Structure formats: structure tokens, C-alpha cells
Amino acid sequence: MIKKQERKSSSLMPTFCVIFFVFLVTMTSLVESVDHSKFKTCGDSNFCKRNRINHENNKEGFYRLTSIQLSDDKHSILGDIVQNNNEAQPLSLKIQVYKDRMVRVTVVEKNPLANKKRYHVQDVLLPTISTLPLEWVEKPNDKQFSFTYESSQADSQTKKNNRVQVQINPFVLDLYVNGELSISTNDKGLFTFEHMREKIAQIDKPAPEEIKQQEQVDLNKEEGEQQDQQQEEKPTTNEVAGLWEENFSGHQDSKPHGPMAIGLDFTFAGSQTIYGIPEHSTSLALKTTKGEGINEQPYRLYNLDVFEYEIDKTMALYGAVPLIISHDTSKTVALFWLNAAETFVDIEDVVDKQNRKSKNTHWISETGAMDFFLLAGPTPTDIFKQYATLTGTTALPQLFSLGYHQCRWNYKSEDDVKDVDEKFDENNIPYDVIWLDIEHTDGKRYFTWDKNNFPTPADMQNIIGAKQRKMVTIVDPHIKRDNNYYIHSEATSKGYYVKNKDNNDYEGWCWPGSSSYLDFTSKEVRSWWSSNFAYDRYKDSTPNLYIWNDMNEPSVFNGPEVSMHKDAKHHGDVEHRDIHNLYGFYYHMATADGLVQRNKEQNDRSFVLSRAFFAGSQRIGAIWTGDNAAQWSHLEISNPMLLSLNLAGITFSGADVGGFFGNPEPELLARWYQAGAFQPFFRGHAHIDSRRREPWLFGEPYTSVIREAIVKRYSYLPLWYTTFYQNTLTGAPVMRPLWVEFPKEEALFKIDDQFMVGDSLLVKPVTKQGQTTTSVILPGKDTKQVWYDVDTGKQYPASTIEVETPLEKIPVYQRGGSVIPKKERIRRSSSQMKHDPYTIQIALSTDQSAYGELFVDDEHSFAYQKGDFIYKSFTFKDNVLTYKDVNKSSSFKSNNKIEKIVIYGLKSVPKTIVAASGDRKLEFEYDKEHSRLIIRKPELSIDNNWTLSFK
Ligand SMILES: *[C@@H]1O[C@H](CO)[C@@H](O)[C@H](O)[C@H]1NC(C)=O
Ligand SMILES: *[C@@H]1O[C@H](CO)[C@@H](O)[C@H](O)[C@H]1NC(C)=O
Ligand SMILES: *[C@@H]1O[C@H](CO)[C@@H](O)[C@H](O)[C@H]1NC(C)=O
16 A cells, blocks of 8 residues: 555656656556565464364363253353363353354453453444343263253254264364254363463563464474574573564564464365355455465454455455355355454364264454354355354345445546546446545545535536436545644544553554554444534535545555554553454444435435454445456456355445456456456546556457446346345345355355356356356256346256356356346436336246245335335246235335236247236237247336236
């Protein structure tokens, strides 16, 4: 990011330099990549280094349970965990069973220090989650105990099959699903808990075990580079290096509370594919990081602004969701590790107790309470539901935000904005939102305007708004330290900034220069921040304006790893290290709430895009995958990255179309639009130094290919919107790996270059240069699944097919047995389509049936939560097409009609089609070439129930 700044200032160079400079940037961006010296590996983070080594803790007597008992309310099992040789520091264990087949385990110090408590993650779990009374399967004895996570209504065999089995010594906790060992906790005995301690000046003797571990580290030195650094940092006192103070890349971490890491391992028994822990630029199926001959860094979860990130790295990126889902042919289970501190996850191939090939995951967090949930599935659908019960479903997007977004750093002036807007119309390309990056402000003071280039911002928004389009401005969390800037002076006088270790307002360098950072972990600060979005506070903002939150990891250009010092202090004397991964989540929350508050009367939903995120961010708004590059490899990785996010609940997500850094060749840009058109959040964005790349700038055939991709996106908006609504009921991701829909097909478990939109569309974006054909896996052989090419209607049986992919082709297939609602009239924006009629696209299964749903509401308010919607289904069965309620709506009315019904895969052409109400005969035609039946103008409404009989 600092480089980014340098580049920006170079754009002020005289013209003759600029040409050379552009050449230089183009050349260097090909070879340039992330500056690894800025970011820590496990070996650079002392707690990870201490804990990654092979422990020998899984022997008897090492960590054992004592005093197991049921709490008075019978909702918790309580006990102590005692460490060998350290009986004076027992830990408190609490086990609870949650409704919907989930088990929670919490471990903290039994006798915490008076002046510092372990941090428990706040505001991520929904307040609605509830525990069940515990039921023993086997009462505690001196070896073991077990209890069920089924509700009390289940029969005793079911309870026994679905139980948690706990071994006392050493402590091991096993989750059984349908009688099968599924997750084994502390299977390898990697449990560690560095109890918090007071620093004793001069003679701080670490616990014997820690010294031993430290010695092992020295024996197991990883890379030469680290070895040198370690040598330099060798302590001269009797302190063990890094326990009470740690330096990295010129930054000091004072670590006033010393070592307090936690670690634990989980074996996903019998499973060879595990997913989740976004955000990383790696494949969907997580890779092995540890074991014989494997030399990978563990996956790291620590929200960071990583300049020019690389593909296929386990390095931390902008956001973190500590959820792993394991899937095999017999079950889907998950682990949610509720901790917001820096965390590393190692993955190793192992065999479980029953000698089955399995995956062991080793979690190490720098600080915080040990708190985790085991989700017992057993199907993918159950897992989505369970995780949504814990952390919530996706905020239903306003419909416009599912359209296409046009962004660049920067649209320079009001004229530039109007010009780009008009060119979309001239080129007949729909779009919904035009975005303004940091340059629109007065000196990077958010909530202000650069009055030279944006003299009449409200007029500009109204002009865009008159076409039923919207605008977005960027608002970042760093605040310029300028006493004449109202946000800064209020924040200072109210004491709303994060403090540094010496209790002064934290200062760091960011876009505006010297900046401070609001403490969004405080409810009071969030509420004040929200109030700044009121129309009278955010001058010249209008109801057409929405918000973009960038740099909220938080990015601090001159901070450690381009972020905030871990010893900075938040509200309630909480260290930044405890809440780091939550900072962006809280910021996003406060901003989105601001947009809801400003429109209290209209009851409007917000739209806020965020770069940083944590578990639960789905409840707030959209996220994107940050600063990617205009390279084919970045287009390719966008699919696995978004699939990982989707599995981890963050379904409203996208990657910058075209790639942020660099200049995409026209073919890459066109292919990227085609992929983006079928990913949930669809925005083109570009770096300030990249050449202009609006869709019409490359001439034909590119303009037409891009237009076609965007037009396709708009035609499927009713499907997207319905699928997002379904997510609010089920938690199921909108963009899905194939295995979610075909959970028994092992060959699909690692597929991440094709995906499903909802349960009905299969998409295989073309992500390689000059690719004239591609092979597409069409699953479902065992169920005689058929698929239909959405462009030609051609039917394919489940198989792997080779298809031609000329530049204009996006391989997309509708699943036989599905019904998709579409709108096919081309308009300027999604809002202009609001009253357009629907096309219903029915693709029959081999047994001549199909099912699909349609959700319609006002497209922008919270009224749907009170039942103000149409939520109906189409069922084709026994030659009858039925349209009826899934959930009965209240007063919501729509005059929208169905203008066309298209049916693919009919085995025989009917003689007549009759509408049941009034026995009206409908005109239809059979298009032999495409094997489809078309009913034009059936005069059917979407408001009422109806049936059509095919005779
Ligand atoms: C870390 O850096 C500080 C300040 O530069 C220095 O005083 C201290 O000795 C360093 N600590 C270690 C462990 O190297
Ligand atoms: C129907 O919708 C209402 C309003 O959103 C909701 O409260 C209710 O739970 C829904 N019913 C079903 C069966 O989904
Ligand atoms: C439409 O169908 C649903 C489901 O069968 C039924 O509950 C509802 O009463 C019907 N509505 C009308 C207006 O007939």
C-alpha cells in the first residue's frame, strides 16, 4: 500500500516521464509480487513457533479432567482440566449442547488474574441461540463419560449414535454422528493453554514445559532466514525470547500480558476433504501444510491489507472466518473456532483411531478464550442451517445491488461521472451503480467532497438517480488528524479513538497522512459513527448514495504488517491483539447501521461493501476479495476464493472484475465479465495507475461480449434475488460447490473451477487465455440427471462433456427438474425492470417434472420481514404446471405478469394447454430446433395461484 502511494504521486510527473513510467509499471507489475518481508510466517510469530512443534502431550496424565459434574440447571457439564506438573493452575471446562445438533466447549483459567481477563468474542453469535438440558448416555466414571446432542424426544439408540464421548485422561472429546466417529478433539494431544501470569521483574521463570518447548523449537529450526533472525533476537537476560516482548520488521510489541496462546487439534475422522477458513488465495479443498516432505506455512487468519497478493498462498488476507467444514460421502460436519486473535491452522494427513484416512487440523491462537462449536450436520444443508443459527444469514440485498457496479480509482469529476453514465446508455449496457474512490473527498476527509472536481455532488447524485441508478462513496475508518475536521475534533473530544499502549490516541499513517482510528468495539462509538450518515451530517449526501468501507483490517501504512499495533488498547482495556479480526466487522456494522438509521421512515435496507470481515459479517453486507490483479491466474482463483467465502456464510461476495492492479488484455476483461456475471457481487474496479477500461473501450467484438454478459446477469436477477431470499431462511450459500448439490459424488469434492448458482444453474467460467474448448462436468449420473445448455436448449445426460468456447460463450447449464424465473427485457438498470413481466424457464427432469420458486417484494425495504412479499412455487408434474404459495404473503400486491413460459425436455408435444381458471385454452408453439415449447402471453399473474394442464 505504501508502494501504491508512491505510484500515485508519480502520476504528477511531467508527460515525458509518464510514458516511461507507464512502461515501467507495466513491466514491473508482471514480475512484482507481495513483499514477504512485511508479513509474518508462523516462525515470525513467537506463539505460533512455540506451539507448532510436535508436542508429546497426548500421554496419560498430561492434560486430564477432574471434578466432572452437571450444573444446577442441567444445561452444562462443568469440570477442571489439570496439567501434569502444574496442578496449581487448573483450567475450567464447560460443555454445552445447543439446539440443532451443536456442541460448545469453552476453556478458560479457573483462577483468572485480577487485572486481565481472557477476551470472549462479542456480538458475533446471535442472541437467539439456545442450549438444551444435557442427557448422559454414560455417566462419568474415572475413565470416561458420554452425552447426546439429540433432543430428549429421540429414542435411546439414536441418542447413543449421536453422542459426544469424552475420555478423562488424557482429555479427548469425540463427536459421533450416526454412530460414526466424526470429529476427534485433542486426538493428537496438541492441547495447549498458556495460563496468564504476572510478569516478575528480572527473574521471570517460564513454566518448565515452555522452556522445553522452546528448546525443541531451537532444534527444529525451520528456514535459514528465520534462524538468523532468531539468533539476533537471542535474549541476554534469563527471559525466554518472545514471551514478554517481541519485535518484527522494526516494530516492537510490548506484550504486557506475556504468553497466553491456546492450541488444540481436531481430527476430521474418515474425511479427506475439508473446506473453509477464508480468506486465502488457495484452492477450495484445503491443502495439507504439515507432514512428511511437506513444507507449507499453516493457513493464517489475521486480517491484513496485503499489497499485490499472490495465488496459492496460505498467507493471511483481508478477512477471516474460523470455520472448517468437512465433507465425505457419509457426512458433513464442521468446527467453528470462536476466536478473533491471530490464528494459524495446520492441516495434516493422518489416520484416525479406526485406521481411516483423515485430516487433522491444528489451531493455534495468540490469545482469547478457548471457545469452539462442533456442528454435527450430517448433511451440507444441515451444516448451513446450523452455522446460520449461530452467526446469522445474509442480509437480504436491495435488488439494485445485485446488478452491475462500475468502479475505478477514481472517477475524477462530476463530468467524468456523467460521461461514463451516458456512455453506458449509448452502448446499451445496463448498470446500477457508479462508485467514487478516495479522491472524491477533500483531502481524504471522509464525509466531505473535493469541491473543485465535485462542486455540486447532490445534483450529480440526482442526475444519476433520475435514471434509477445509485452512487457509492468510500468511507474509511482512518480519520485525518486535522483539528478543523469535524469528525476528528468530535472524536478527539469524546475520547472515541483507539489508544496506544501509553494511553494516548493511536496514530498511524494512512491515505490522509497522520490518522487516528475510531474504536468501533465500543457501542457508543458505533452509534456516534452511524449518526454521521444522517443527511444533515453527511453534507450533500442523498438517498441515492450508498457506502463502501475499505482499509478496515485496519490498514496502517506504517504499522506492523501494515496494520495496528497489537498492544493498542480498545474500550474496556481490551488489547487490539484480542479483537484484531473483529475490527472490520464492527466498522462495517456501524456504517450499515448508519444507512438504516438515516432512512428510518422509509424502512430501507442498507448497502455497504466491506473489505475486512469476520464470522457474522454476512448479516451486515457485501464483501469483496480486495486488491487482485489483472492476470488470468487471478480470474481463475476468484472461483475457489468465492466458493470458500460462500461456504463460510459470506455469500454476498465478489472479486474485482478485470483485476485491480495492471491492465487486462481485452480477452481477459471479457472473460472476467462473463465469470463475474455469475458470481454474487458483480463490480468492475481498477487501480488509479491502470488504463481506463470501461466496457466499450476495446471495440468489437469485446463491447458486445461484455454487454451480453451483463445483459445475462440482469435476465437472471429474479433467480439471484429469490436465491438470496432462500438464504435468509436456510443459510445455504447462493454460489455453491457442486458437491453441495451432489454430496455423494466423490469426484466432485475437489472441483472448484465450476459451481452452482442456487440449486439450478451450473456455471463453468472460461479462465484461460485463448481457450477454445473446455470440459464441463455435469453431475448426477446415478439419478439420471439431465442438463440443458441455457443458450441452445440442448439436453445433455450427466457426464463430462467437451464444449466449444468461442469468446462469446459462457458455459451455463440449467439443471433438469428446475424452474427459473427470469426477466428478459433489456433496461438501463434493475430498478427500471421492476414492473417488467417474467419469463419462466422450465427444464424438465427425465421423469418429466420440475420445481422452482419465485420471491418478490418491494426490492428495498424491511417490509418483507413482516410478510410483505410474494413467495410462490412452480411445480410441473403429471402434465400439470401449478403456481401456488410457499409462504402466504399478507398485503403485497404486484401487477407483474408472466409474458412467456418456456419448457425444455418435454417428451411429447401436448395437443392443448388449458388454464384451469375458466378453462381458457392457451396458444403455444413447439420449437423443434431447440426442443422447447413456448407459451407466449399466457396472461397469468404472479399474484394469484393458477394451474395449466397439458393434454
Ligand atoms: C525490540 O526493539 C526494541 C526497540 O528497538 C529494543 O529496545 C529491544 O531490545 C528489542 N527486543 C528484542 C527482544 O530484540
Ligand atoms: C412466512 O413468512 C413470515 C414472514 O416473514 C414468517 O414469519 C414465517 O415464519 C414464514 N413461514 C414459513 C412457514 O416459512
Ligand atoms: C394459493 O395456494 C395456496 C397453497 O395451496 C393456498 O394456501 C392459498 O389459499 C391459495 N390462494 C388462493 C387465493 O387461492
